[in-house]
Amino acid sequence: MLHEMIQTFMSYLGQTVTPGQAGNQLWALIYVLIIFAGVSVAVICMNWIERKALAHFQIRLGPMRVGPHGLLQPFADALKLMLKEDIIPAEADAAVFWVAPLIGLIAAFTVYTVIPFGPSQAVSDMNIGILFMLGVSSLGVLGIVTAGWASNSHYPLMGALRSSAQMVSYEVAMGLAIVSAILMTSLNSNGADGTLSMIGIVQAQQQQGIWFLFKFFPLGLIAFVIFAIAMVAETNRSPFDLAEAESELTAGFHTEYSGLRWSLFMLAEYAAMIAVSSIAVTLWLGGWMRPFPNVLHAPVWEFIFSLFPGLTFGALAAIAFLGTARMPSHSFFRIQRVGLGIFAALLGLLALLLLLIAVAGRGNDASLAARFREGIDYVYWFVLKVAVFMYLFIWYRATWPRYRFDQLMRVGWKVLLPISLGVLILTAMVPLRRELWELFIQILTAIWETIRRIL
Amino acid sequence: MTPVATPFFFYMLAGAAILSAMLVITRRNAVHSALSLIVTLLSVAGLYLMLYAPFVAGVQIIVYAGGIMVLFLFVIMLVNIERVSKERQFNRIWPVGLVASCALLALFLSAFRKGKDLLPNRVGDLPEASNTQEVAKLLYGEVVKTLQLPSGQYVMGQYTFAFEIASLLLLVAILGAVIMTKKKI
Numbered sequence: 001m002l003h004e005m006i007q008t009f010m011s012y013l014g015q016t017v018t019p020g021q022a023g024n025q026l027w028a029l030i031y032v033l034i035i036f037a038g039v040s041v042a043v044i045c046m047n048w049i050e051r052k053a054l055a056h057f058q059i060r061l062g063p064m065r066v067g068p069h070g071l072l073q074p075f076a077d078a079l080k081l082m083l084k085e086d087i088i089p090a091e092a093d094a095a096v097f098w099v100a101p102l103i104g105l106i107a108a109f110t111v112y113t114v115i116p117f118g119p120s121q122a123v124s125d126m127n128i129g130i131l132f133m134l135g136v137s138s139l140g141v142l143g144i145v146t147a148g149w150a151s152n153s154h155y156p157l158m159g160a161l162r163s164s165a166q167m168v169s170y171e172v173a174m175g176l177a178i179v180s181a182i183l184m185t186s187l188n189s190n191g192a193d194g195t196l197s198m199i200g201i202v203q204a205q206q207q208q209g210i211w212f213l214f215k216f217f218p219l220g221l222i223a224f225v226i227f228a229i230a231m232v233a234e235t236n237r238s239p240f241d242l243a244e245a246e247s248e249l250t251a252g253f254h255t256e257y258s259g260l261r262w263s264l265f266m267l268a269e270y271a272a273m274i275a276v277s278s279i280a281v282t283l284w285l286g287g288w289m290r291p292f293p294n295v296l297h298a299p300v301w302e303f304i305f306s307l308f309p310g311l312t313f314g315a316l317a318a319i320a321f322l323g324t325a326r327m328p329s330h331s332f333f334r335i336q337r338v339g340l341g342i343f344a345a346l347l348g349l350l351a352l353l354l355l356l357i358a359v360a361g362r363g364n365d366a367s368l369a370a371r372f373r374e375g376i377d378y379v380y381w382f383v384l385k386v387a388v389f390m391y392l393f394i395w396y397r398a399t400w401p402r403y404r405f406d407q408l409m410r411v412g413w414k415v416l417l418p419i420s421l422g423v424l425i426l427t428a429m430v431p432l433r434r435e436l437w438e439l440f441i442q443i444l445t446a447i448w449e450t451i452r453r454i455l
Numbered sequence: 456m457t458p459v460a461t462p463f464f465f466y467m468l469a470g471a472a473i474l475s476a477m478l479v480i481t482r483r484n485a486v487h488s489a490l491s492l493i494v495t496l497l498s499v500a501g502l503y504l505m506l507y508a509p510f511v512a513g514v515q516i517i518v519y520a521g522g523i524m525v526l527f528l529f530v531i532m533l534v535n536i537e538r539v540s541k542e543r544q545f546n547r548i549w550p551v552g553l554v555a556s557c558a559l560l561a562l563f564l565s566a567f568r569k570g571k572d573l574l575p576n577r578v579g580d581l582p583e584a585s586n587t588q589e590v591a592k593l594l595y596g597e598v599v600k601t602l603q604l605p606s607g608q609y610v611m612g613q614y615t616f617a618f619e620i621a622s623l624l625l626l627v628a629i630l631g632a633v634i635m636t637k638k639k640i
Binding site for chain 2: 093095096099126127128131132134135136138139141142145146148149157160161164165167168171
């Protein structure tokens with residue numbers, strides 16, 4: 001019995017496909033749990049980083065009291081939100097009010113089924129990956145709209161109306177930008193077909209030896225920029241956060257929400273931000289690939305790049321140790337000092353473990369250590385690229401003032417949509433340029449012949 | 456690999472679709488109806504997935520659940536629900552609907568009973584491609600090849616027919632919308 005259980009558990013480890021393809025439901029469940037926990041931790045980290053970074057942008061300190069440098073602030077917040085009274089307004093539509101945050105949350109987390117953290121580090125590789133992601137993430141707006149309506153109050157309703165109009169308009173430009181990237185996947189030199197699968201898209205970039213960001217320069221870059229703008233609008237983040245514009249609508253669609261339900265909205269928003277960032281990373285930034293895999297492909301370079309995860313955590317540990325050393329030597333700070341020291345030691349241990357794996361799994365043999373090392377590398381580079389986007393979200397919020405609604409609509413329909421259409425047409429034409437040129441010459445000669453005959 | 460498309464999922468999705476479709480027509484509150492309709496559409500998308508037609512399922516979610524239903528809700532939210540739910544319903548065509556649905560039920564039942572003789576035993580190798588391909592062959596003869604890409608693919612190859620039919624449908628819908636909104640053209 002126990003032996004069989006262990007065998008079922010181990011059956012996936014030797015394979016190089018996603019658990020969805022291997023049909024291994026146990027490992028699919030494990031992946032789902034890992035991703036769920038990882039995204040929740042990422043949201044907690046993001047919460048802290050956002051508050052600290054915004055504060056430093058404005059020359060403030062940000063949270064400093066709960067734990068060293070406010071490190072425990074997100075946990076304190078979460079505890080407070082869980083203990084807070086959960087109010088459903090008397091005039092609200094209770095059932096819809098209750099279900100609205102769940103819609104947003106489920107939509108935001110379902111998307112993670114197809115996000116490729118590596119060639120086999122995804123729950124499943126769907127044939128329609130990117131389409132599935134777009135569809136499910138477009139369901140997120142339903143949560144906002146129903147929340148705004150169910151509150152039966154003016155500000156939430158206006159927030160919901162704004163948000164639905166905004167998300168429907170920006171989805172168009174976003175979709176067209178994505179299509180231009182998908183078109184590029186069909187241009188493999190081995191004649192393979194284009195693909196919608198998230199893993200397939202990254203593999204197409206690997207095969208063509210170029211990130212789609214730089215493909216057909218500047219077409220890929222323009223499509224990427226359009227997507228990067230539309231994704232900020234799609235997640236209702238500043239400068240497009242009109243759905244929750246606090247200066248006009250108190251808190252927009254979640255004005256009437258409190259406690260745990262409100263925090264579910266926050267969780268859904270941040271999860272959706274990570275999800276759209278990973279779409280951008282997958283489509284244009286080479287997904288799980290490390291920098292320059294086609295130029296620096298010698299085993300030495302492979303080894304050097306595989307040291308990065310360990311070194312990153314080592315740097316974090318060093319920063320934490322520095323914080324411990326610089327802590328004022330007053331008895332008031334003793335607990336904080338010990339806590340930060342333990343945190344730094346844990347980070348250092350993690351760094352050592354990662355370095356150890358990198359050393360043990362060097363070389364391209366098929367041993368378990370090598371597979372483990374590869375997996376860590378893939379996830380590391382993917383998460384690093386996504387983290388850059390998450391920081392950009394904070395940076396945008398600190399830098400730009402909020403758009404007015406008519407400006408928002410003008411940008412969406414009159415600027416982004418035409419440009420993305422143009423990019424799409426050009427991207428479709430570039431691989432056919434020779435045929436089109438010949439056609440053009442033929443038409444010109446035909447016209448010339450006709451004119452000559454008439455004269 | 457064991458198939459995940461077990462009877463359990465079929466009955467769950469079909470049950471959810473039927474139940475929520477009933478809720479759509481029995482709720483007095485229009486927003487509740489719209490939300491139930493979303494559940495129906497999602498369950499049908501799940502059924503498409505079980506038929507190995509993932510593209511149709513994806514498009515169903517994007518276009519209907521994500522696009523059209525958001526617009527529906529957008530419009531419904533502007534209506535005063537309190538007043539509307541107290542107003543007398545003015546459509547009296549439910550007998551017609553009853554007859555139509557009974558006829559459809561009879562059709563389904565007969566297809567279920569005699570289906571073995573009526574329907575072919577197996578479909579082509581690519582369930583999502585073969586049907587449109589066959590129709591296109593019937594209409595156009597062999598596959599229409601218009602423009603070849605350097606990689607050896609054809610633009611508008613075997614899906615030309617489906618593409619044209621879809622665009623015709625959309626044209627009809629646009630004309631209908633124009634005629635309904637404009638009294639004089």
